Amino acid sequence: MSLVLAAALALGLTACGGSTSAGNDDRPVVLTTFTVLADVAKNVAGDKLRVESITKVGAEIHGYEPTPGDIRKAAQADLILDNGLNLEVWFQQFVEGLDVPHAVVSEGVEPMPIAEDSYKGKPNPHAWMSPSNVQIYADNMAKAFAKLDPANAAVFEANASAYKAKLQEVKDYLASELKALPVQQRALVSCEGAFSYLTRDVGLKEVYIWAVNAEQQATPQQIARAIEYVKEHKVPAVFCESTVSNAPMMQVVEASGAKFGGVLYVDSLSEADGPVPTYLDLIRHDARTIAGALTGKTS
Template sequence: MKVWLYRSRRVPLRALALAVAVCATLTACGGTAARAGKPVVLTTFTVLADIARNVAGEHLAVESITKVGAEIHGYEPTPGDIRTAAKADLILDNGLNLEAWFAQFVDDVRVEHVVVSDGITPIPIGEDAYQGKPNPHAWMSPLNVQTYVDNMVRAFEKLDPAHAADFRANATAYKAELQRVHTDLTTTLSVLPPNERALVTCEGAFSYLARDAGLTEKYIWAVNAEQQATPQQIASTIEFVRADRVPAVFCESTVSDAPMQRVVEATGTRFGGTLYVDSLSEADGPVPTYLDLLRHDATTISTALTGRKP
């Protein structure tokens, strides 16, 4: 599925505008959260929603357009999404070209809109059709998400000034947890020799995490796409793993790991496990919160690369 080029079926803007008008006449469109009297914050995917809930605490109702397990890149919005957007008081999106699908109707609703990645220096994607475009996965860095949190605090203070002190206190505590994940990961990986400090994945979704953890990144494809990995992409990855004697490789939860298993078969390296990027899991799953996602990925990566159990 593509980030910048889409073949999805677009919902006509006229139809979306009609949906907004219909929604305004139906009390059901208000939703449980709105009836509770709290300002409604809408995010584009579940990771942002969980981060926002930690900052908002009990004062705001935070909802996500996409559901758990969804592949965020190629999401196809529905008329129901415009109804959800119309009732929100604030919309948060990641930016960096991640949610191009959302742009088709976000400008047609009179709702405050904040890009939470503002202030982050993007890492460009350096190959194929995406060359020079920003890698959108900035949330995979615990350090970057501290900037996300600061942007949310400013937006929430404007939305609900009476609870500004609570938003700031929540943010301080949450940023400390983010810093702890970063510190634990970098400390664990510091024992690796230079050639083994490599993060090999299916998608290039870990550029920011790899940079912050001092890892060399290698991936089969740059962005999740509809076509399978090419022989050239797999061959390049095999060559990298062999040359650097990379001890383990990984793949993401929303795509097939079959191409990476071919790398494993060709090189004799280990498959280190499944990593989570674009979505949280259900409450009883492995990554029900963003901090769980970070800790899961950090533990999976460090255990596989060092051979040491946490």
């Protein structure tokens, strides 16, 4: 840990000892590592807790570098939630030194390993891209919130139950829409391998150009492999994530004859007036985009 971060941690710890407050808001503070978790947590917490995210809307969470202010904020929280599955490696350098309760919301999720590249064999961290997994997240949050605020345990459980029902609707919709798709065409072809859990949910094969968020341009071999799969299996549409360039996938489109099915959202929510201001907006958008493009119900 750098001297700057260590100093910030020391300052933060001296300030710890109770909830932070915003004005007259004295509710316990729950701090999450990124915006998707914050939104899910808000649905489970209702108005009983104050939920905040360390990273901002649009932030790249894989390689995020925490600031001294982030550490002070974490030290003053009443509960910290992170995704786990090696997503927030940047967070682990200081969370163990904080005297703050901590919960990993992916606990209980069946991990899926990354299939290739330097991360081969490590768990794919994108578990929140599965409505089924986020149902587990919601239950884990409700349990952690009940420990933090036992008087409202029943509220958290009820909120989680209602939220899980909405998630189930998304999963059921996507699975139902894809039933008419020929077996060989049941593939989700995207730029990054961020959809392992979603494809497992609904019986699709995951195909991608690169396995993990690319730090450099896609190789000709990676693009050629995707082209070959799309052509061989007559996959009608391909996709790309909002946080990366779709240029490599457009090469797949040109060479294979598949349509570009649209942009998918993964790592971050949008601003309130954007396309995916909540997690339900995000997963519904992705489900509609995937189903519409693969079945031909959208142009």
